[in-house]
Amino acid sequence: MNIAVYPGSFDPCTNGHLDIIKRVSAIFDKVIVAVLCNSGKTPLFSVEERVEILKKATSDIPNIEIVSFSGLLVDFLKENNAKIVIKGLRAVSDFEYEFQMALTNRKLCDNVETLFISASTEYMFLSSSIVKEIASYNGDLSGLVPDELIPIIKSRFGFVNN
Amino acid sequence: MNIAVYPGSFDPCTNGHLDIIKRVSAIFDKVIVAVLCNSGKTPLFSVEERVEILKKATSDIPNIEIVSFSGLLVDFLKENNAKIVIKGLRAVSDFEYEFQMALTNRKLCDNVETLFISASTEYMFLSSSIVKEIASYNGDLSGLVPDELIPIIKSRFGFVNN
Amino acid sequence: MNIAVYPGSFDPCTNGHLDIIKRVSAIFDKVIVAVLCNSGKTPLFSVEERVEILKKATSDIPNIEIVSFSGLLVDFLKENNAKIVIKGLRAVSDFEYEFQMALTNRKLCDNVETLFISASTEYMFLSSSIVKEIASYNGDLSGLVPDELIPIIKSRFGFVNN
Amino acid sequence: MNIAVYPGSFDPCTNGHLDIIKRVSAIFDKVIVAVLCNSGKTPLFSVEERVEILKKATSDIPNIEIVSFSGLLVDFLKENNAKIVIKGLRAVSDFEYEFQMALTNRKLCDNVETLFISASTEYMFLSSSIVKEIASYNGDLSGLVPDELIPIIKSRFGFVNN
Amino acid sequence: MNIAVYPGSFDPCTNGHLDIIKRVSAIFDKVIVAVLCNSGKTPLFSVEERVEILKKATSDIPNIEIVSFSGLLVDFLKENNAKIVIKGLRAVSDFEYEFQMALTNRKLCDNVETLFISASTEYMFLSSSIVKEIASYNGDLSGLVPDELIPIIKSRFGFVNN
Amino acid sequence: MNIAVYPGSFDPCTNGHLDIIKRVSAIFDKVIVAVLCNSGKTPLFSVEERVEILKKATSDIPNIEIVSFSGLLVDFLKENNAKIVIKGLRAVSDFEYEFQMALTNRKLCDNVETLFISASTEYMFLSSSIVKEIASYNGDLSGLVPDELIPIIKSRFGFVNN
Numbered sequence: 007m008n009i010a011v012y013p014g015s016f017d018p019c020t021n022g023h024l025d026i027i028k029r030v031s032a033i034f035d036k037v038i039v040a041v042l043c044n045s046g047k048t049p050l051f052s053v054e055e056r057v058e059i060l061k062k063a064t065s066d067i068p069n070i071e072i073v074s075f076s077g078l079l080v081d082f083l084k085e086n087n088a089k090i091v092i093k094g095l096r097a098v099s100d101f102e103y104e105f106q107m108a109l110t111n112r113k114l115c116d117n118v119e120t121l122f123i124s125a126s127t128e129y130m131f132l133s134s135s136i137v138k139e140i141a142s143y144n145g146d147l148s149g150l151v152p153d154e155l156i157p158i159i160k161s162r163f164g165f166v167n168n
Numbered sequence: 169m170n171i172a173v174y175p176g177s178f179d180p181c182t183n184g185h186l187d188i189i190k191r192v193s194a195i196f197d198k199v200i201v202a203v204l205c206n207s208g209k210t211p212l213f214s215v216e217e218r219v220e221i222l223k224k225a226t227s228d229i230p231n232i233e234i235v236s237f238s239g240l241l242v243d244f245l246k247e248n249n250a251k252i253v254i255k256g257l258r259a260v261s262d263f264e265y266e267f268q269m270a271l272t273n274r275k276l277c278d279n280v281e282t283l284f285i286s287a288s289t290e291y292m293f294l295s296s297s298i299v300k301e302i303a304s305y306n307g308d309l310s311g312l313v314p315d316e317l318i319p320i321i322k323s324r325f326g327f328v329n330n
Numbered sequence: 331m332n333i334a335v336y337p338g339s340f341d342p343c344t345n346g347h348l349d350i351i352k353r354v355s356a357i358f359d360k361v362i363v364a365v366l367c368n369s370g371k372t373p374l375f376s377v378e379e380r381v382e383i384l385k386k387a388t389s390d391i392p393n394i395e396i397v398s399f400s401g402l403l404v405d406f407l408k409e410n411n412a413k414i415v416i417k418g419l420r421a422v423s424d425f426e427y428e429f430q431m432a433l434t435n436r437k438l439c440d441n442v443e444t445l446f447i448s449a450s451t452e453y454m455f456l457s458s459s460i461v462k463e464i465a466s467y468n469g470d471l472s473g474l475v476p477d478e479l480i481p482i483i484k485s486r487f488g489f490v491n492n
Numbered sequence: 493m494n495i496a497v498y499p500g501s502f503d504p505c506t507n508g509h510l511d512i513i514k515r516v517s518a519i520f521d522k523v524i525v526a527v528l529c530n531s532g533k534t535p536l537f538s539v540e541e542r543v544e545i546l547k548k549a550t551s552d553i554p555n556i557e558i559v560s561f562s563g564l565l566v567d568f569l570k571e572n573n574a575k576i577v578i579k580g581l582r583a584v585s586d587f588e589y590e591f592q593m594a595l596t597n598r599k600l601c602d603n604v605e606t607l608f609i610s611a612s613t614e615y616m617f618l619s620s621s622i623v624k625e626i627a628s629y630n631g632d633l634s635g636l637v638p639d640e641l642i643p644i645i646k647s648r649f650g651f652v653n654n
Numbered sequence: 655m656n657i658a659v660y661p662g663s664f665d666p667c668t669n670g671h672l673d674i675i676k677r678v679s680a681i682f683d684k685v686i687v688a689v690l691c692n693s694g695k696t697p698l699f700s701v702e703e704r705v706e707i708l709k710k711a712t713s714d715i716p717n718i719e720i721v722s723f724s725g726l727l728v729d730f731l732k733e734n735n736a737k738i739v740i741k742g743l744r745a746v747s748d749f750e751y752e753f754q755m756a757l758t759n760r761k762l763c764d765n766v767e768t769l770f771i772s773a774s775t776e777y778m779f780l781s782s783s784i785v786k787e788i789a790s791y792n793g794d795l796s797g798l799v800p801d802e803l804i805p806i807i808k809s810r811f812g813f814v815n816n
Numbered sequence: 817m818n819i820a821v822y823p824g825s826f827d828p829c830t831n832g833h834l835d836i837i838k839r840v841s842a843i844f845d846k847v848i849v850a851v852l853c854n855s856g857k858t859p860l861f862s863v864e865e866r867v868e869i870l871k872k873a874t875s876d877i878p879n880i881e882i883v884s885f886s887g888l889l890v891d892f893l894k895e896n897n898a899k900i901v902i903k904g905l906r907a908v909s910d911f912e913y914e915f916q917m918a919l920t921n922r923k924l925c926d927n928v929e930t931l932f933i934s935a936s937t938e939y940m941f942l943s944s945s946i947v948k949e950i951a952s953y954n955g956d957l958s959g960l961v962p963d964e965l966i967p968i969i970k971s972r973f974g975f976v977n978n
Contacts, residue, residue, distance in 0.1 A: 008494055008519065033494065033576055033605055078791040090519055095608070099264045101587050102747045108610050109779035114794060119519055122581070122608035124594045127451045131271035143240040146276060170332055170357065195332065195414055195443055252357055257446070261750045263425050270448045281357055284419070284446035286432050289937045293757030305726040308762055402953040423588045426909045433941030438956060455595035467564040470600060585912045613775045617919035629888040632924060656818055656843065681818065681900055681929055738843055743932070749911050756934050767843055770905070770932035772918045 009088040010034040010121070013079055015042050016056050017049045018159055020137055020151050022129030024063055026094045027070065030123065036069045038086055043076040050138060050162055063152050080115040091120040096130055141165075171250040172196040172283075175241055177204050178218050179211045180321055182299055182313050184291030186225055188256045189232065192285065198231045200248055205238035212300060212324055225314050242277040253282040258292055303327075333412040334358040334445070337403055339366050340380050341373045342483055344461055344475050346453030348387055350418045351394065354447065360393045362410055367400040374462060374486055387476050404439040415444040420454055465489075495574040496520040496607075499565055501528050502542050503535045504645055506623055506637050508615030510549055512580045513556065516609065522555045524572055529562035536624060536648055549638050566601040577606040582616055627651075657736040658682040658769070661727055663690050664704050665697045666807055668785055668799050670777030672711055674742045675718065678771065684717045686734055691724040698786060698810055711800050728763040739768040744778055789813075819898035820844040820931075823889055825852050826866050827859045828969055830947055830961050832939030834873055836904045837880065840933065846879045848896055853886040860948060860972055873962050890925040901930040906940055951975075 010030055016023060016039070031037045039060055043053045051059065053074040060072045075082045083089060091111065093104045101122075108120035125132070137150055137159070144165045147156045160166075172192055178185060178201075193199045201222055205215045213221065215236045222234045237244045245251060253273065255266045263284075270282035287294070299312055299321070306327045309318045334354055340347060340363075355361045363384055367377045375383065377398040384396045399406045407413060415435065417428045425446075432444035449456070461474055461483070468489045471480045496516055502509060502525075517523045525546055529539045537545065539560040546558045561568045569575060577597065579590045587608075594606035611618070623636055623645070630651045633642045658678055664671060664687075679685045687708055691701045699707065701722040708720045723730045731737060739759065741752045749770075756768035773780070785798055785807070792813045795804045820840055826833060826849075841847045849870055853863045861869065863884040870882045885892045893899060901921065903914045911932075918930035935942070947960055947969070954975045957966045 008521075029605055032603070035494075078788065078793045080793070081791070095587075095591070097264050097268065099261065099747065101581075102745050105581070105610055106745065106779045106781070106784070109613055110784050110788075112612070113779065113797070114788065117518070119515055119609060122610075123605065124591055124608075126598070127454050127595055130451050130454060131268045131275065133268075136268070136272050140240065140272075140276065143243070145240045145242070149275070170359075191443055194441070197332075257425075257429070259750050259754065261747065263419075267419070267448055271451055274450070279356070281353055281447060284448075285443065286429055286446075288436070289433055289940050292937050292940060293754045293761065295754070298754070298758050302726065302758075302762065305729070307726045307728070311761070402950065402955045404955070405953070421588050421592065423585065423909065426907050430907065430941045430943070430946070434946050434950075437941065437959070438950065455592045455599065457592070460592070460596050464564065464596075464600065467567070469564045469566070473599070583912050583916065585909065613778050616775050616778060617916045617923065619916075622916070622920050626888065626920075626924065629891070631888045631890070635923070656845075677929055680927070683818075743911075743915070749905075753905070753934055757937055760936070765842070767839055767933060770934075771929065772915055772932075774922070775919055 007035045008090065009036045009038060009086065010090040010092045011038045011040050011079075011083060011086065011088050012092045013040040013042060013075070013082075015044060015049070015134065016060060017051055017134050018137060018151060018155060019056065019060050019063060020129070020132050020134060021149065022094065022096075022125055022132040024152065025126050025129055026092070026123060027064055028067065030092050031067050031070055034069075034090070036071065037067075037092075038088065039064070039070065039072045040079075040082060041072065041074045043074055050159070059155060062154070078114065080111055080118055083115070083118055089117050089119060091118060093120055093122050094125050095122045096125045096133070169197045170252065171198045171200060171248065172252045172254045173200045173202050173241075173245060173248065173250050174254045175202040175204060175237070175244075177206060177211070177296065178222060179213055179296050180299060180313060180317060181218070181222050181225060182291070182294050182296060183311065184256070184258075184287055184294040186314065187288050187291055188254070188285060189226055190229065192254050193229045193232055196231075196252070198233065199229075199254075200250065201226070201232065201234045202241075202244060203234065203236045205236055212321070221317060221320075224316070240276065242273055242280055245277070245280055251279050251281060253280065255282055255284050256287050257284045258287045258295070331359045332414065333360045333362060333410065334414040334416045335362045335364050335403075335407060335410065335412050336416045337364040337366060337399070337406075339368060339373070339458065340384060341375055341458050342461060342475060342479060343380070343384050343387060344453070344456050344458060345473065346418065346420075346449055346456040348476065349450050349453055350416070350447060351388055352391065354416050355391045355394055358393075358414070360395070361391075361416075362412065363388070363394065363396045364403075364406060365396065365398045367398055374483070383479060386478070402438065404435055404442055407439070407442055413441050413443060415442060417444055417446050418449050419446045420449045420457070493521045494576065495522045495524060495572065496576040496578045497524045497526050497565075497569060497572065497574050498578045499526040499528060499561070499568075501530060501535070501620065502546060503537055503620050504623060504637060504641060505542070505546050505549060506615070506618050506620060507635065508580065508582075508611055508618040510638065511612050511615055512578070512609060513550055514553065516578050517553045517556055520555075520576070522557070523553075523578075524574065525550070525556065525558045526561045526565075526568060527558065529560055536645070545641060548640070564600065566597055566604055569601070569604055575603050575605060577604060579606055579608050580611050581608045582611045582619070655683045656738065657684045657686060657734065658738040658740045659686045659688050659727075659731055659734065659736050660740045661688040661690060661723070661730075663692060663697070663782065664708060665699055665782050666785060666799060666803060667704070667708050667711060668777070668780050668782060669797065670742065670744075670773055670780040672800065673774050673777055674740070674771060675712055676715065678740050679715045679718055682717075682738070684719065685715075685740075686736065687712070687718065687720045688727075688730060689720065689722045691722055698807070707803060710802070726762065728759055728766055731763070731766055737765050737767060739766065741768055741770050742773050743770045744773045744781070817845045818900065819846045819848060819896065820900040820902045821848045821850050821889075821893060821896065821898050822902045823850040823852060823885070823892075825854060825859070825944065826870060827861055827944050828947060828961060828965060829866070829870050829873060830939070830942050830944060831959065832904065832906075832935055832942040834962065835936050835939055836902070836933060837874055838877065840902050841877045841880055844879075844900070846881070847877075847902075848898065849874070849880065849882045850889075850892060851882065851884045853884055860969070869965060869968075872964070888924065890921055890928055893925070893928055899927050899929060901928060903930055903932050904935050905932045906935045906943070
């Protein structure tokens with residue numbers, strides 16, 4: 007069975023993430039979305055909240071599992087009997103860093119392979135950071151994240167849902 | 169009337185910024201330099217000081233306005249009846265990020281256009297960060313910022329003006 | 331009056347070119363589309379044909395002029411009393427080359443400014459070369475070039491219009 | 493069944509290609525190596541020869557098929573009931589072009605996905621062009637292509653096998 | 655006498671740094687490794703420790719000197735009668751920033767030249783940050799840093815040496 | 817003795833090339849400018865002419881030698897007892913290709929090192945191709961190539977010297 011692990015912070019998950027999740031789940035037997043507990047940063051949503059949000063947003067996809075993880079990605083892969091990592095790519099800066107991580111992970115574990123998939127053109131500009139920046143000024147988030155997530159994100163920035 | 173908005177932190181403004189301001193003011197009817205209040209960072213100069221410095225440095229340009237702004241750039245544009253954003257480009261890293269912001273701004277507001285202009289070759293290496301790093305070691309700032317700004321920057325880093 | 335010159339080969343013009351032409355004509359007083367006679371390559375369409383195709387495709391834009399040109403772009407600008415060049419950008423490779431040309435043109439003529447505009451996300455992948463490659467295998471061109479151009483391009487590659 | 497198509501010219505195939513073929517065949521049910529008939533260029537080896545060379549070099553991989561193809565990649569995928577394209581990446585220039593092709597292929601066929609895989613560090617510099625350039629000066633090809641291919645390549649450049 | 659200065663944080667030094675030091679010491683009369691006191695960050699190792707670690711790791715190289723420095727690099731070069739800076743390059747992001755620093759240093763001091771040297775393929779992915787990230791999860795550091803450094807780094811992250 | 821080899825086509829040599837030659841000759845004991853006989857292209861100037869032009873333009877530099885070469889660069893280095901290659905860098909595209917060549921040359925010969933040096937800001941845009949393109953339209957070459965070379969280049973494109 008081909009298991010692909012799609013790791014990330016997903017703080018919050020965007021329509022770009024969901025697009026990649028859908029596309030990847032169509033080509034692998036199983037996709038594990040691995041939500042990173044990054045102790046270094048103060049997230050907008052807790053890991054538990056992010057897992058919950060992703061579960062709701064992907065409830066129509068049968069071959070998917072949403073879990074949190076911390077530690078080295080290669081250890082997570084071993085524990086889950088997986089050897090494929092999926093990373094979305096938007097632009098060159100992404101590529102540089104992800105390339106470096108892919109080579110590092112292969113150094114740490116020989117049979118781990120990272121496969122890169124390009125973002126769809128309509129989400130090429132989209133990132134969690136941009137969503138948070140727009141939200142912090144009460145800007146329009148429609149089309150950027152799932153509709154039901156918009157009031158939740160906005161309330162985190164102190165704006166009354168409208 | 170063609171109004172171009174040139175947004176940035178300008179902390180401090182460099183000769184590279186002034187070069188772009190001059191070149192842009194020669195091709196648009198009016199240029200609004202929008203000085204960003206970035207609440208997240210501790211600036212070297214307050215927004216009011218940065219506006220003042222830019223006003224002095226551009227006093228010979230008739231079709232220019234220097235204002236501070238916070239919030240979303242697209243909202244600032246609407247309030248000022250402008251739809252053109254000007255961004256200077258130095259190198260690929262600049263380009264990636266600015267490209268992403270340009271696409272985001274078009275998503276938020278259909279008729280906003282970002283036009284990129286290349287830095288002049290002699291300022292290709294210059295940024296506010298590099299000015300601050302050199303100043304922090306009392307290095308030579310001549311040619312990097314307006315001459316009258318040099319003692320002011322140096323005094324911020326605790327060096328007696330010489 | 332702000333005159334922007336948008337130079338290119340346009341062999342053939344794509345929906346990406348037309349998107350940029352529309353956006354640029356909305357922000358400048360006049361746009362001159364300058365169709366390059368490139369003696370070095372055998373084009374799919376003659377310069378006269380390319381001018382004609384662009385004229386038809388932009389017939390609803392009032393402040394536009396389509397002309398052919400050969401020689402140095404800076405000379406063309408002087409003859410047309412223009413100092414603004416517009417270049418569309420899709421990706422880093424584009425950027426590198428265009429940046430170099432912009433700096434060269436400023437060296438040749440002090441007051442020429444090149445402004446870069448990003449392709450819309452939906453045309454980020456599109457180029458005349460890709461249109462020709464797809465057409466050469468009788469692939470689907472819909473959405474890539476104006477509909478009325480599709481049978482004309484296909485017939486150039488020996489396919490009966492369908 | 494997950495079928496991955498790995499297209500390329502393979503003129504000649506390098507140890508970098510073979511490394512990617514091995515790694516990809518370990519993660520997909522079946523890999524089809526699609527050798528491109530590029531009518532525009534004069535190849536060093538005919539398509540039939542290239543297919544033969546690849547068959548020998550991959551004879552120990554059970555889930556692989558080597559075939560020639562011409563035309564649009566998306567048509568080849570449909571005929572082979574495949575929807576996954578694999579492309580190796582070495583550097584940014586690769587990435588730019590391949591990204592553009594991936595977006596084009598998705599435009600031509602909705603459910604085609606391109607997955608990028610990074611070259612191994614030891615083959616990061618390697619390409620068919622570099623092999624040919626070194627061979628043309630009778631340089632040392634060991635480690636760059638399969639050993640048994642070295643005398644065949646050298647003889648194409650008029651050097652007696654040694 | 656040709657003196658090359660190789661500046662960096664070396665927190666900790668990696669096998670990639672040592673590879674470059676060895677290669678550079680083979681082509682210049684003398685190499686000064688300049689360990690940066692960066693007051694802004696909390697390092698894993700103090701400057702004195704980093705100098706000590708580098709001295710041990712390079713004890714077999716005769717024409718080398720390891721010193722700490724703070725301040726502007728151009729001032730350090732003058733004090734040491736040197737005009738050549740060596741910087742290792744791994745990827746495009748490195749290149750952009752280092753290019754900018756090289757041009758800045760030439761602006762500050764006319765006769766300073768920065769020479770870039772590419773990392774060896776096997777260390778292309780390696781950086782001090784990646785070493786620290788792997789170490790923080792008690793991952794395998796073999797091949798990434800000198801063997802004798804591994805228990806020292808691990809103990810800094812609270813792991814008992816094994 | 818440190819011998820640096822600076823290889824290139826120099827068809828024609830530009831002020832950018834001469835700037836790098838001057839800077840490199842100031843930091844190495846001897847510089848060999850290696851003018852490439854590229855049989856594949858029709859050059860503007862023969863190899864003999866290019867050597868002659870470079871000799872005149874560098875007659876004031878004592879530690880320089882101008883020679884033609886064909887074949888593999890690593891073979892040329894061995895014959896000349898040199899192990900340092902110097903390459904000028906202007907931008908990312910340059911970097912990618914040159915990086916690949918540097919890694920290839922190290923693969924072919926262990927102790928060959930390529931050192932990259934950035935073009936001066938004023939020559940960042942300059943290349944032999946751009947000189948030829950401008951010359952082909954009788955454009956202004958002053959500042960781009962040595963003054964005495966201008967009429968010679970122009971006459972090659974059929975323009976009477978003025």
